[in-house]
Amino acid sequence: MRQTEFDLEDVLNAVMLEEKEPNYEALQRWCKRYPAYRASLARFFATWAIQSQLPMEGTVDESQLANIGVSRALNILSQQESEVETLTVTLRGSRLLAVCRRAGISEEELANRTDLDRSMIAKLDLRRLSAVPAVCFERIARVLRTSAEFVMPLITGPPVMEAGARYKSAKRPKPKTEDFAAAVRNSSLGKTQRDFWLDAVRKEQERGRV
C-alpha cells in the first residue's frame, strides 16, 4: 500500500533509523524538518536521551511475558480466521470486481494494495490471464481478507466477454487470453513491481518444470 501521509509515528521511526544518538543538534535538525511535530520530537528526544542513561534495574520475568505474547498472537490468529470465514460467506460471487465492491474496495485501491495496475486488475476480473502466480492470489486475498482458495476461481474460471461487446460473426467469439507475464510487460507498472511479478512468474515456472 502506498501511504502518502507521513505522520508522527513515521517521523519517529525515521529518526530512529537515521540518528545514532538523541543529541540536541539532531533534535534541532528534525524540528526544522518537521516544525509541526516540534513539541513531540522534543519530548521523544528527551525521553530517549534519559532512558539511554538510566540503569536497568529490577528483574522482569521475561519468560512469562513471552508466553503472554504467544497467547496474544494465537488469539489474534484465531480471531482473524473466524473473520475470514464470515467474510468469505458474505463475499460469495463469481467476479473479482463484484466481490471487491461488496467488500468496499475500489478497483484502484485493489490495484494499489496488490502492486498491480488497473489494466491488470481489469484483465484478472475478465479472467483473461493465464499462468497467474500464487503470490497474486495471496495478495488479492489479503486485501479482501479472505483466503487464496476463495480468490482463485474468481480469476482462473472461463474467460468473460466484456459487457456490451459487439461482434459481427455469427458465432460468439472466444475472448482472447494473455499470459500473465506478457500482461505485466504491457502494463504501466513501475520497474520494481514489474521485476517482482516477472520474477514471481519465472520462479513458479521453474518449480513447475521440476
Added chain:
Amino acid sequence: MGDPECPRPLEGAICIAPLVSVDKTGKPYRRRADVEVVISRMLALPVADWVVAAQRTGSGRLPTEALVFLIRTLRGSDKNLVGALVNILCRRLLAVARSIAGGFETAVMEEILGEVQDQVIELLFARIPTRQTEILEIAFRKAVQRRTINVVEKVRKRPKLVVVDDRRDDEDDPEHLVESLPEKRPNIQEVLLRLADAAQRSILVRTALAAVKDRRHVEAVILRYVYGWPISHSNPAQPSLEKHFGKSGRQIQNWIAGALEAMRNAIGDSQ
C-alpha cells in the same frame, strides 16, 4: 530505507514479496540484503526446521527481521510452529525494550514491556501492510526501541501518587552542602569529564538518582551535559530545558547544581 544495493535473489530461490510502503522521499521500503538472503535460504528449508534455525545464537543467529517475515508467511497455517517462533521473537523484543525501559519499579517495567510486546504482535499479524508493520522487517530493533520510548513517555506523563514539593527548589543552595563535605571530592569540571565518559557516567547517574529527591534533577544533568540541551533558548519555540521541564532557568540551574553535588559526593566517597 533498506539497502539500495540489494543483491539479486539466490538462483532458484523462492520469490520474496517486496515491501509495499514508501519512505518520505517516495523510495520503496526494502529489506536489508542480508535479511533477504537469509529468508531465501529459510524458505528452501522444511518449516519444521525454522524453529531450530531461529534458536541459533552467535554468528548463525537468524536476523529478527527475517523471523518476522517467516512468522507472517506461516500465519495461521501451523499454530504450534507460529507459537514457538513468536516466543523467540518476544524474548528478543523484551531484551531490546528492557534495555531502554530502566528507572522504573519492576511492576511498572513489566507493564511497559507488556504494552510494547502487545503493539508489536498486533503489527506482526496486521492484515494491511503499512509503514508501521513493514518497519519490523527493515529495522526491528529500532522499531521496538521507538515504541518503548513512546510507552515510557506515556507512563511518565501519568499523574504520580507522590507529589514532589518544588517550593524549596529556588531556596536550595548547593553552597551550603559544600561546607560539610569532605575535601577529597573532585571539582565540578572533573565530574563533567567523568560524565562525558560513558563507562563512568552510568555509575554517576545511578548514585545521583539515589541521592536526589527528584529524578528530574539528574535528568536535567543528562540532557544538559550529555546531550547538549541549552537551559534556555533565545527562540522560545526551540526546545530547551526550561521548556521541557516547564520551570525557570534558575530553578533548573539549582536542580543541576544539586545533582552535580550528589555526583561529587559519590566520587568523593569512592576515593
